Amino acid sequence: MKIGILTGGGDAPGLNAAIRAVGRRSLFDGHTVVGIRNGWAGLLGDGDIVSLGRPAFSGILPVGGTVLGSSRVNPMKREGGREEVLRNLQHHDLEALVAIGGDDTLSVAAWLAENGAAVVGVPKTMDNDLLITEYCIGFDSAVSVVTEALDRLHTTATSHHRVMVCEVMGRDTGWVAVMGGLAGGADMIIIPEFPVTLDEVVAHLDVRQSAGSDFSIIVVSEGAEMQGLQSKDDTAGIRDAFGHVQLGRRGVGETLARIIEERTGHETRATVLGHVQRGGSPSAYDRIWATRMGAGAYELVLAKRWGDMPVARCGAVDTARIADVVAEQRRVPRELYELAQVFY
Numbered sequence: 001m002k003i004g005i006l007t008g009g010g011d012a013p014g015l016n017a018a019i020r021a022v023g024r025r026s027l028f029d030g031h032t033v034v035g036i037r038n039g040w041a042g043l044l045g046d047g048d049i050v051s052l053g054r055p056a057f058s059g060i061l062p063v064g065g066t067v068l069g070s071s072r073v074n075p076m077k078r079e080g081g082r083e084e085v086l087r088n089l090q091h092h093d094l095e096a097l098v099a100i101g102g103d104d105t106l107s108v109a110a111w112l113a114e115n116g117a118a119v120v121g122v123p124k125t126m127d128n129d130l131l132i133t134e135y136c137i138g139f140d141s142a143v144s145v146v147t148e149a150l151d152r153l154h155t156t157a158t159s160h161h162r163v164m165v166c167e168v169m170g171r172d173t174g175w176v177a178v179m180g181g182l183a184g185g186a187d188m189i190i191i192p193e194f195p196v197t198l199d200e201v202v203a204h205l206d207v208r209q210s211a212g213s214d215f216s217i218i219v220v221s222e223g224a225e226m227q228g229l230q231s232k233d234d235t236a237g238i239r240d241a242f243g244h245v246q247l248g249r250r251g252v253g254e255t256l257a258r259i260i261e262e263r264t265g266h267e268t269r270a271t272v273l274g275h276v277q278r279g280g281s282p283s284a285y286d287r288i289w290a291t292r293m294g295a296g297a298y299e300l301v302l303a304k305r306w307g308d309m310p311v312a313r314c315g316a317v318d319t320a321r322i323a324d325v326v327a328e329q330r331r332v333p334r335e336l337y338e339l340a341q342v343f344y
Helices: 015-028 039-043 081-091 103-114 139-160 175-184 198-210 252-264 274-278 284-302 334-342
Strands: 002-007 032-036 049-051 096-101 119-123 163-168 188-190 216-221 268-272 308-313 316-321
Touching (some): 002 015, 015 032, 015 096, 039 081, 081 103, 119 284, 139 163, 139 216, 139 284, 175 188, 175 216, 188 198, 188 334, 198 216, 198 252, 216 252, 284 308, 284 316
Parallel strands (some): 096 119, 119 308, 163 268
Antiparallel strands (some): 032 049, 308 316
C-alpha cells in the first residue's frame, strides 16, 4: 500500500512524532510512504510529493514544527480544488492519506472522505478545541510554555509591584489560557467563553489590593472580547483561506494593560507570548500521545476506515468520525473556569 502523510494549518510541537509513528509503522509492515509538502497545497496543481524512507524519520521525534511543511491553503475555496486533490491522489497512486491537523485541515479531510477519498485524520491543535478527543497534538507543550512564562512574570511583578498582563493564543476558546493560568498561578483569566467587563477587571484588582496583594498576574486569550478592545470582526488584515485574521494585530494584551493603568493607576505591563507557544521541542506528553495518535491512524488505514480518526478518551486511543470531531468547537466548561477564579 502507498500511504501519504500531510500536515496542515499552524505548526505545533509533536507533529513530527505523529509523522514518525505513521511512517515507521507503515515501513515496518512493508508499505510505501510519501510526504505531501506544505499541507493541502501539496495536492493542488501538479502536486508536491516526496518519497519517505526510514532515514526521513530518524531523529525527528524531539524536533518541533513539521518536516513536511504546512500551509493554510483551503482547496474547498478554490474552484476545482476538490477535483485537483482527488486527481493527484489517483495520479500518484496514493491508496491512503493521513491528514494531521486542526478543525480547518480536518474539515477538508472530512469533505474529501465524503467524496470517496481514502482519508483518515489525526487531531492537532494547540488550541485544544476539537470535539470528542481529550488530546490534541501541541496543546501540552503550549501550556508548558505559558506556565513557565507566568513563573517568570511573577518575579518581576512582585519586585516592581506591577500588574502583568500576559496575552496567550486562543482564537475562539480559552483552553491554553485556563490551563496555563491554573498551572502558572494567574490571579485572573479572561477567555472568549465567559466575557468580563473592564469594571469587573478593575474590581478584581481592587479586591486583591485590599487583601494586601501589591501585584497581579492577568492571563488573557487573544480572542477574548471586551468593551474597549477591538472586536475580532473589526480586526484589520488579510484573512487566510479559512477566513481567519491574525489576532496578534488586535493588541489585546497591550490595550488591556494601558486601560488598566489608566483606570487604576497601577503600573501595568503587557507580555505577548505569540508564536513562542507553538515553537520548540514537544513535551514528553506530546511526544507520547502524538506517537499513539499516529499509530492509531495507521491502524485505521489498515482497516480502511476512511473518514475516521483516532481520538483520546479516558486515557485510551478510541475512534471517531472526522466530521463529528469538527462539527463544532469544544469549549472550556464553566466548572473549570470557575475553579480558576477561586485563586486570586
